Amino acid sequence: MTASIYPPADRAWLDVDLDALRHNVRQLRAHAGVPLVVMVKADAYGVGAVTVSRALGVPFDGSPATAEAPWGLGIATLDEAAALRDAGCRARILCLTPILPTELARALLLGVRPALHRAADIAAWAALGQPHGGRPYHLAIDTGMARAGVRWDQTDTLRESVRAHPPEGVFTHFHSADDDLDSRDEQDARFVDALLALGDALPAAILRHSDNSAGIASRTRQSPGALARPGIAVYGGMFSIPLGLQQVVHLRARVVDLREVAIGETVSYGATWTAARPSRIATISAGYGDGYRRHLSNRGEVLLGGLHCPVVGRVTMDMVMVDVTNVPCAIGDVATLLGTDGTATLSTEHVAEVAGLSPYELLVGLALRVPSRAISSSPE
Numbered sequence: 001m002t003a004s005i006y007p008p009a010d011r012a013w014l015d016v017d018l019d020a021l022r023h024n025v026r027q028l029r030a031h032a033g034v035p036l037v038v039m040v041k042a043d044a045y046g047v048g049a050v051t052v053s054r055a056l057g058v059p060f061d062g063s064p065a066t067a068e069a070p071w072g073l074g075i076a077t078l079d080e081a082a083a084l085r086d087a088g089c090r091a092r093i094l095c096l097t098p099i100l101p102t103e104l105a106r107a108l109l110l111g112v113r114p115a116l117h118r119a120a121d122i123a124a125w126a127a128l129g130q131p132h133g134g135r136p137y138h139l140a141i142d143t144g145m146a147r148a149g150v151r152w153d154q155t156d157t158l159r160e161s162v163r164a165h166p167p168e169g170v171f172t173h174f175h176s177a178d179d180d181l182d183s184r185d186e187q188d189a190r191f192v193d194a195l196l197a198l199g200d201a202l203p204a205a206i207l208r209h210s211d212n213s214a215g216i217a218s219r220t221r222q223s224p225g226a227l228a229r230p231g232i233a234v235y236g237g238m239f240s241i242p243l244g245l246q247q248v249v250h251l252r253a254r255v256v257d258l259r260e261v262a263i264g265e266t267v268s269y270g271a272t273w274t275a276a277r278p279s280r281i282a283t284i285s286a287g288y289g290d291g292y293r294r295h296l297s298n299r300g301e302v303l304l305g306g307l308h309c310p311v312v313g314r315v316t317m318d319m320v321m322v323d324v325t326n327v328p329c330a331i332g333d334v335a336t337l338l339g340t341d342g343t344a345t346l347s348t349e350h351v352a353e354v355a356g357l358s359p360y361e362l363l364v365g366l367a368l369r370v371p372s373r374a375i376s377s378s379p380e
């Protein structure tokens, strides 16, 4: 990366590659074989929910849905839905986490499809000011995650409320589809049992869904049901190689200082790194206050001019130091702390592993302080 192509004021920022994002959604759609509910919770895993939603072509005021638009968007809190609606988003929005009865009226106002699984909530939702009764909701079934939803072996208790107020969809969620196919199969089977117990109380055209990113990646054939709900894979955070996904997020920061250190001298807090040879050290203007985690101290790598430079000493809140003894660089150059520079890539999966984090936590943490810019990787 040369400094000149970036605006001079930027200390550190995220480049969000919207072409890569769309590529990933196309790959996931093709692999799943069913329409998608793209998860944009936690501000689209730190990537930016409004930016992501617009890029995916869901309808916004003044711009109709594109042919490639996903079926809908998935969120976890009503404030997230409000932020999307305030920006003019008119997509179907599904709230996959349980909400309290006191929140149902707001969900209705926001045009959110809640996940419900208690008879009283289903009745309250149906009664909310509807002349013809009911707005769409999705029935949540717990098949072993033990987090939310009606237990798979107790769905018979909901038969009459479901018959009276039929849901638009019914879903479950996997706990280990990324590394345990037996557990996935068991949850698949429990889900089928749960639906059988509801029998003809469920509408024939009900939208059934279960696959998260790991679920999609785990299938040799298409995802079961009518929809799938990828999150992390959309953002290039997991399953990149098997699903042919691209890096979406690139964390950049500038070289803001350069110095020579002599043999025996140390770098950063705690003096955890000592020069074994005369070394040239670059100070990069991002630290754990920007989501570049402290655990990357003396472990991480940063790209400068497409070359790997090891992190030396502790990552500090606002800066990190790297060894550039053999790498030409100057004040103002742009370092890549995550993502691609030239032919080199520090993938989200790789950096998360080195940082001892899940890719989810790494991505979500990047939104702390740095601004995002949308970039386009396709040649103009």
Ligand SMILES: *Cc1c(COP(=O)(O)O)cnc(C)c1O
Pocket: 039, 041, 096, 173, 211, 212, 213, 214, 229, 230, 231, 232, 233
């Ligand atoms: C977060 C979430 C997803 C997406 O999971 P990923 O692992 O990010 O693909 C899907 N469904 C539910 C219910 C979720 O909470």
